[in-house]
Amino acid sequence: MNLISSWHCFKGILVREFLRFVQQRSRFLSALVRPLLWLVVFAAGFRAALGISIIQPYDTYITYETYIAPGLCCMILLFNGMQSSLSMVYDREMGSMRVLLMSPLPRPYLLLCKMTATALISLTQVYAFLAIALLVEVEPPLLGYLYVLPALLLVALLLSSLGLFLSTRIRQLENFAGVMNFVIFPMFFLSSALYPLWKMQEASEWLYWICMINPFTHAVELVRYALYLKLNSDALIITAGTTLLFTLLAVTGFRPQKNSR
Amino acid sequence: MSISVDSISFRYGPRQALQDISFTLNRGGFHGLLGPNGAGKSTLFSLITRLNALQQGDIRIDDASIRRQPASLMRRIGVVFQQSTLDLDLTVAQNLLYHASLHGISSRDARQRIDTELQRMEMSDRAHDKVRALNGGHRRRVEIARALLHRPEILLLDEPTVGLDPQTRRSLNHHVRKLCEEENLTVLWATHLMEEINEDDSIILLHKGCLLVDDRAATLLSLSGQNTISDAFHHLTTLPQQESV
Numbered sequence: 062m063n064l065i066s067s068w069h070c071f072k073g074i075l076v077r078e079f080l081r082f083v084q085q086r087s088r089f090l091s092a093l094v095r096p097l098l099w100l101v102v103f104a105a106g107f108r109a110a111l112g113i114s115i116i117q118p119y120d121t122y123i124t125y126e127t128y129i130a131p132g133l134c135c136m137i138l139l140f141n142g143m144q145s146s147l148s149m150v151y152d153r154e155m156g157s158m159r160v161l162l163m164s165p166l167p168r169p170y171l172l173l174c175k176m177t178a179t180a181l182i183s184l185t186q187v188y189a190f191l192a193i194a195l196l197v198e199v200e201p202p203l204l205g206y207l208y209v210l211p212a213l214l215l216v217a218l219l220l221s222s223l224g225l226f227l228s229t230r231i232r233q234l235e236n237f238a239g240v241m242n243f244v245i246f247p248m249f250f251l252s253s254a255l256y257p258l259w260k261m262q263e264a265s266e267w268l269y270w271i272c273m274i275n276p277f278t279h280a281v282e283l284v285r286y287a288l289y290l291k292l293n294s295d296a297l298i299i300t301a302g303t304t305l306l307f308t309l310l311a312v313t314g315f316r317p318q319k320n321s322r
Numbered sequence: 323m324s325i326s327v328d329s330i331s332f333r334y335g336p337r338q339a340l341q342d343i344s345f346t347l348n349r350g351g352f353h354g355l356l357g358p359n360g361a362g363k364s365t366l367f368s369l370i371t372r373l374n375a376l377q378q379g380d381i382r383i384d385d386a387s388i389r390r391q392p393a394s395l396m397r398r399i400g401v402v403f404q405q406s407t408l409d410l411d412l413t414v415a416q417n418l419l420y421h422a423s424l425h426g427i428s429s430r431d432a433r434q435r436i437d438t439e440l441q442r443m444e445m446s447d448r449a450h451d452k453v454r455a456l457n458g459g460h461r462r463r464v465e466i467a468r469a470l471l472h473r474p475e476i477l478l479l480d481e482p483t484v485g486l487d488p489q490t491r492r493s494l495n496h497h498v499r500k501l502c503e504e505e506n507l508t509v510l511w512a513t514h515l516m517e518e519i520n521e522d523d524s525i526i527l528l529h530k531g532c533l534l535v536d537d538r539a540a541t542l543l544s545l546s547g548q549n550t551i552s553d554a555f556h557h558l559t560t561l562p563q564q565e566s567v
Binding site for chain 1: 401427429
């Protein structure tokens, strides 16, 4: 495998994902509706019930909308990551996956390219969401939009590698309803996306510890800190470590045909 | 250059899909892979294309083994699958560019190759049409053009005429035979439609996962005592058990 061929391959996969993204504008819009509903409707009703004290990385009191915005960015990545990884598994006996696997380049590299391309496309949805969030006064520092980029990319990779790992290993998860109930909702609700963990600790110590071992919590915190120009090194180490782990497990466990498992 | 399949057996769980299959395809020439539905043709394709991992035996192109040098093999084969694998929402050229990039070909080089292959398939005027707008025969031509973009030595086609009308089937078959002659390409054409096979073609006949015949199609006639390839195929594949020839 030489570098130039590998680059052409990655570029080709990225261009294809981009072309598909452009053609599926309705999917793009519907993916934005979900977090916007949370931001506009849920946050409006919930902010009265949940007072937020001054917590890191914020320097002052913040609105509830500001608090949940990083979690909702990660929610977009969570849905996209799971959806695209599942479609990779559905596709393995169909069109696009077969074409991909006809490449002479190593399969782990091809899967990595596909996950990276999907992650990069997902970022455009996150930035579109952050742009709309300005309307409800979620206004991180301007440089924060730049600082958060590598954090978002890492989180997108974490979630698509986790999705690929789960869907190649767990047969029962081969439909999106199963993934929603057993992966997306627990990961999202048992994290710091909607409420600070000290609130959770007040309610239940064991729920707090489940939140603490949930990699999604650390992904949300990484994004939250980066958006406000701060580095949460614990979150970075945990997110990078789990990304590496799930990527390794996903690419080594991937089988092109379902029935050969 | 020759491709050899050496003592391949494959199971899907308890079901034996292929049983000790061996044959060699020599360079150039049109080879028919025959067998009724469920004979094991698609399984054999999935093993040659690495969509399934080998359980037993080996596949070699010259000295390169699929187990040890998979990349070398993938560079040398082009594949047309039974089900269309084109992205319907992309244009013909976009589909072909994607395939070229997967083989590490630069977009500049790819564009030249795409022009050549589409011209050969008489599809140049459709390069910027979406695949969705093409009929079944034209989609197949695009898939053949795509399979040839990286200039393979072997072209594998898994029942490429399924779902096409008789006239389009004939024309596609004629096209591939022409390619075979002009480019000295080794073609393995899987089918259960006997009208796609000529008497002087080499054939590999599979039945219930076993190799029944590896010879010229004319041998089928003498072996079965029938007058047409179609009758011979029917005769051989409805007998309870056959020795391989």
